[in-house]
Amino acid sequence: MSAHNKTETEKLPTERVQKSNGHKLTSNQDTKKSVADFVTDAIIEKLEAGCIPWRKPWNGSANAPRNLITKKPYRGINAFILGCSSFASPWFATFKQIQEKGGNIKKGAKSIPVVFWNIKEVIDRETGDDKNVPILKYYRVFSLDDVEGIENPAEEEATRDFNPIEEAELIIANMPQCPEIKTGQAKAYYSPALDYVNMPKSELFHSDEEYYSTLFHELAHSTGHSSRLNRSTVTKSAHFGSGEYSKEELIAEMGASFLNAEAGIVSATLDNSAAYIQGWISVLKSKDNRGLVIQTAAAAQKAADFILKRGEV
Numbered sequence: 001m002s003a004h005n006k007t008e009t010e011k012l013p014t015e016r017v018q019k020s021n022g023h024k025l026t027s028n029q030d031t032k033k034s035v036a037d038f039v040t041d042a043i044i045e046k047l048e049a050g051c052i053p054w055r056k057p058w059n060g061s062a063n064a065p066r067n068l069i070t071k072k073p074y075r076g077i078n079a080f081i082l083g084c085s086s087f088a089s090p091w092f093a094t095f096k097q098i099q100e101k102g103g104n105i106k107k108g109a110k111s112i113p114v115v116f117w118n119i120k121e122v123i124d125r126e127t128g129d130d131k132n133v134p135i136l137k138y139y140r141v142f143s144l145d146d147v148e149g150i151e152n153p154a155e156e157e158a159t160r161d162f163n164p165i166e167e168a169e170l171i172i173a174n175m176p177q178c179p180e181i182k183t184g185q186a187k188a189y190y191s192p193a194l195d196y197v198n199m200p201k202s203e204l205f206h207s208d209e210e211y212y213s214t215l216f217h218e219l220a221h222s223t224g225h226s227s228r229l230n231r232s233t234v235t236k237s238a239h240f241g242s243g244e245y246s247k248e249e250l251i252a253e254m255g256a257s258f259l260n261a262e263a264g265i266v267s268a269t270l271d272n273s274a275a276y277i278q279g280w281i282s283v284l285k286s287k288d289n290r291g292l293v294i295q296t297a298a299a300a301q302k303a304a305d306f307i308l309k310r311g312e313v
Contacts, residue, residue: 068093068101068144068153078114085112087143088185089152094141101150109146113138162202168212168263172219175307179222181215188214190221192234197222209265213256216307220255223303224248231299247296254300259307 065082224234233248
């Protein structure tokens, strides 16, 4: 995941609303485009904030965002938007659902929109016949993290036995100025502002090798912190898809590949890393930044050397 800070979903523009089944819905006068535009903006915002959904080598099903009352997981774009939020709890509910369960929303809490299709029966102006028209609407939900008086439901996680890899553990234990490694959320990311790495629990990964490969990726990001190598691709904000953003992702993944080799982790993660690296190189090449690939490889080696306490840093 990107090293850049995550942001919260912004509020939708003020619109006329109507009540339906306790949810706050957009007015029938709202167009599909207005909601679709918002969803698109939300996706872009999450991508810019570093939530890259196609890189997820761990089992996220146990922590998939779901509704507190129905217990059903959200699907499609809703799963993406809610899954990229910074909440530790996977449970969400509407204001009315929270009230009915006896909970109270914390002061300053922000809701997140959930979109859905609603079928409306209208009269065809040309034929005079009735027809069904799909209308895109939304309602708002709150994370249970922002609710008092309601406990998180007990949930059994789909886990497997984790067997630490000694060589990888030694690399992590011996890293100079190693940032704090937390497991509060089922997400992998590095926070430059707070200088810590968050990782899903090791038991959730499909394999031990993928756990370490992901952790090495985030630790490589952390070497760019101002207190370590002071890399501009980490210390300065960069938008998703930009040359600087792509360069930092490439540094982290190449650095992770170098560390994997040091720990004897190759075959299980090589294909994934190769595809990931190829994608970011394509972005760099498309922007006529071919020279950056050479610079990036050098920066990745420097990041790995820092973690391994090897050479000049």
